[in-house]
Amino acid sequence: MAEGRMRGSAAPNNLYFPLTLTLSLREREFSRQYHLKRELLKFAIFTILVLLLPLAAKEGYILNVLVFVGIHSILAIALNLLLGYAGQISLGHAGFFGLGAYISGVLTATHGQNPWLAMCYAAGAVGILAFVIGFPILKLKGHYLAMATLGLGIIIYILFNETVDLTGGPSGLSGIPNLTLGTLTFDNDLKNYYLVWTFTLVAILLAVNLANSRIGRALRAIHDSETAARLMGINARFLKVQVFALSALLCSVAGSLYAHVMTFVAPASFGFNFSVELVTMVIIGGLGSIYGSVLGAAILTLLPELLRAFQDYDIIIYGLILILMTMFLPGGLVSMAPVFMSLLRGRRKQPGGAHAEA
Amino acid sequence: MLKLKNINTYYGQVHALKTVSMHLNKGEIVTLIGANGAGKTTILNTISGITPPRDGEILFEGEGIVKLPPDRIVRRGVSQVPEGRQVFKPLSVEDNLELGAYLRYRSREGRGEIRKDLEKVYELFPRLLERRKQMAGTLSGGEQQMLAIGRALMAKPRLLLLDEPSMGLAPLVVQEIFRVLEMLRHEHGTTILLVEQNAKAALKLADRGYVLETGKVILEEVASELLENKEVQRAYLGRDKKEIWER
Ligand SMILES: Nc1ncnc2c1ncn2[C@@H]1O[C@H](COP(=O)(O)OP(=O)(O)OP(=O)(O)O)[C@@H](O)[C@H]1O
Ligand SMILES: [Mg+2]
Numbered sequence: 387m388a389e390g391r392m393r394g395s396a397a398p399n400n401l402y403f404p405l406t407l408t409l410s411l412r413e414r415e416f417s418r419q420y421h422l423k424r425e426l427l428k429f430a431i432f433t434i435l436v437l438l439l440p441l442a443a444k445e446g447y448i449l450n451v452l453v454f455v456g457i458h459s460i461l462a463i464a465l466n467l468l469l470g471y472a473g474q475i476s477l478g479h480a481g482f483f484g485l486g487a488y489i490s491g492v493l494t495a496t497h498g499q500n501p502w503l504a505m506c507y508a509a510g511a512v513g514i515l516a517f518v519i520g521f522p523i524l525k526l527k528g529h530y531l532a533m534a535t536l537g538l539g540i541i542i543y544i545l546f547n548e549t550v551d552l553t554g555g556p557s558g559l560s561g562i563p564n565l566t567l568g569t570l571t572f573d574n575d576l577k578n579y580y581l582v583w584t585f586t587l588v589a590i591l592l593a594v595n596l597a598n599s600r601i602g603r604a605l606r607a608i609h610d611s612e613t614a615a616r617l618m619g620i621n622a623r624f625l626k627v628q629v630f631a632l633s634a635l636l637c638s639v640a641g642s643l644y645a646h647v648m649t650f651v652a653p654a655s656f657g658f659n660f661s662v663e664l665v666t667m668v669i670i671g672g673l674g675s676i677y678g679s680v681l682g683a684a685i686l687t688l689l690p691e692l693l694r695a696f697q698d699y700d701i702i703i704y705g706l707i708l709i710l711m712t713m714f715l716p717g718g719l720v721s722m723a724p725v726f727m728s729l730l731r732g733r734r735k736q737p738g739g740a741h742a743e744a
Numbered sequence: 745m746l747k748l749k750n751i752n753t754y755y756g757q758v759h760a761l762k763t764v765s766m767h768l769n770k771g772e773i774v775t776l777i778g779a780n781g782a783g784k785t786t787i788l789n790t791i792s793g794i795t796p797p798r799d800g801e802i803l804f805e806g807e808g809i810v811k812l813p814p815d816r817i818v819r820r821g822v823s824q825v826p827e828g829r830q831v832f833k834p835l836s837v838e839d840n841l842e843l844g845a846y847l848r849y850r851s852r853e854g855r856g857e858i859r860k861d862l863e864k865v866y867e868l869f870p871r872l873l874e875r876r877k878q879m880a881g882t883l884s885g886g887e888q889q890m891l892a893i894g895r896a897l898m899a900k901p902r903l904l905l906l907d908e909p910s911m912g913l914a915p916l917v918v919q920e921i922f923r924v925l926e927m928l929r930h931e932h933g934t935t936i937l938l939v940e941q942n943a944k945a946a947l948k949l950a951d952r953g954y955v956l957e958t959g960k961v962i963l964e965e966v967a968s969e970l971l972e973n974k975e976v977q978r979a980y981l982g983r984d985k986k987e988i989w990e991r
Contacts, residue, residue, distance in 0.1 A: 600846065603839055603846075606839075614826055615832075616814040616815065617792060617794070617818070617823075617826055618844060619814070619847040620843075621813065
């Protein structure tokens with residue numbers, strides 16, 4: 387706007403300054419509302435898409451895969467809050483997912499507890515567990531944090547295998563009831579689709595809200611420089627622990643859903659491989675992009691279906707994808723969005739900064 | 745306003761501050777000079793709670809703050825502009841500034857107040873207004889320093905700690921920043937503790953100065969006297985021995 391004025395000293399030029407300032411402030415107010423509206427619009431479009439998708443997917447099999455895309459999306463979003471926003475790695479998130487599934491499974495199948503209540507108990511227990519473990523573990527940084535969370539995931543995995551009386555051990559736990567709502571029982575793919583995606587949409591709404599709030603800003607600050615963040619008055623240690631707990635809690639809810647959809651759980655679904663898969667989803671979609679996580683979850687859930695031949699080598703494929711992504715597209719697939727959009731508009735623009743919006 | 749009594753700070757085995765005592769009166773600008781590694785940054789970090797001392801006492805407005813975590817100390821009215829700016833590079837200029845007011849969003853004071861202060865910072869550094877949507881990491885060094893100062897001001901500090909704000913900046917920008925500090929003291933009565941390599945400029949601005957050597961305070965004087973002090977001139981003001989002998 388007032389380019390020339392700025393070139394000289396930084397002193398306010400009294401002639402132009404008040405005018406430019408008020409104009410810019412009004413513009414800022416406008417842009418904030420605009421941002422909010424855009425987020426709402428995005429969510430609305432996405433919701434409609436989710437609601438209509440089953441019409442296109444007539445085949446039950448595809449619907450079944452989409453149920454898992456929904457569950458994986460919740461997990462990827464949960465991990466993204468921790469990894470993409472707060473910048474803290476976890477290689478043990480499959481463990482929290484498994485805890486949710488097993489707590490729900492054991493409480494309902496073995497003890498006849500109401501599934502919805504079991505889901506709440508599981509979420510509470512896993513949230514509290516993560517909160518307590520979070521304090522010592524999140525003092526670690528980088529590789530050390532990766533190792534510690536890896537260890538945590540492995541311990542939980544071993545527990546599922548070894549506590550045979552409780553969990554059924556390696557052969558798994560069966561007889562988990564479906565969720566019900568009044569007279570409605572979620573016992574087929576279509577019903578499960580709407581059940582799971584309702585949770586996914588709520589998770590998206592929650593995550594987008596958090597990301598755009600003052601807390602989201604604080605998390606990104608911690609990501610960039612923890613010391614500087616603490617100097618702003620951000621209680622970095624506590625905030626990291628809180629996000630860790632929230633992230634684990636969301637994983638637990640996804641785990642409960644998984645248990646009731648599958649009606650059967652086994653330790654193999656909650657091992658180290660799956661933790662890596664979750665990290666891959668987040669990175670493919672884009673660190674710090676909520677819808678990117680959904681995209682990442684969709685790709686990694688559909689991919690194995692397409693690459694059946696590689697079944698046992700899937701972890702190698704994820705590794706390769708991770709390497710290629712970090713080398714060539716560190717912002718994730720969503721960082722391609724601006725390029726894509728400008729191509730659509732028939733104009734070529736430089737891709738925006740690496741930090742994609744939520 | 746601020747009082748440090750016999751502060752000892754360690755990094756593991758390294759004894760970085762050795763029984764340091766100093767004080768700042770309300771509305772004063774005090775500068776801290778010393779060679780690289782003397783412990784200047786450590787003093788600031790000790791005050792703001794980033795590297796708490798092993799023993800000793802720090803009183804801010806009469807109350808002990810030694811055991812408090814940094815966020816509590818910020819809440820009491822102490823803001824630090826860290827060494828090397830440390831703006832949040834992937835965040836926009838405006839996000840950086842709003843992070844400066846992080847604790848104020850939860851306090852009772854309305855968002856209107858925060859917005860007004862945002863306007864004030866933009867008035868102080870119009871360049872930031874022009875670039876408010878730009879990622880902070882893409883600002884020039886001088887602009888980043890302005891942002892770091894603006895960000896600290898958003899907390900409405902009564903005590904402002906600055907760690908080498910002039911590092912790597914053109915003389916004109918340094919002048920600009922020092923002018924802002926002067927104005928802050930004048931209009932808001934902000935107390936300022938200024939760490940500077942540019943000792944001459946800092947002593948001209950400051951009321952008093954402390955000289956730090958290997959973790960110890962070796963001199964405390966009115967700024968104008970430090971400017972005249974031969975030892976200080978030789979060691980920190982860049983005049984060589986010959987020049988001093990010739991006088
Ligand atoms: N994290 C750390 N671990 C170990 N020693 C440290 C650490 N930080 C600083 N030190 C040591 O403490 C002493 C004081 O460091 P400090 O950063 O306070 O110096 P300074 O006066 O700010 O120097 P400069 O002018 O170069 O910024 C130095 O000897 C330094 O090596
Ligand atoms: Mg220093």
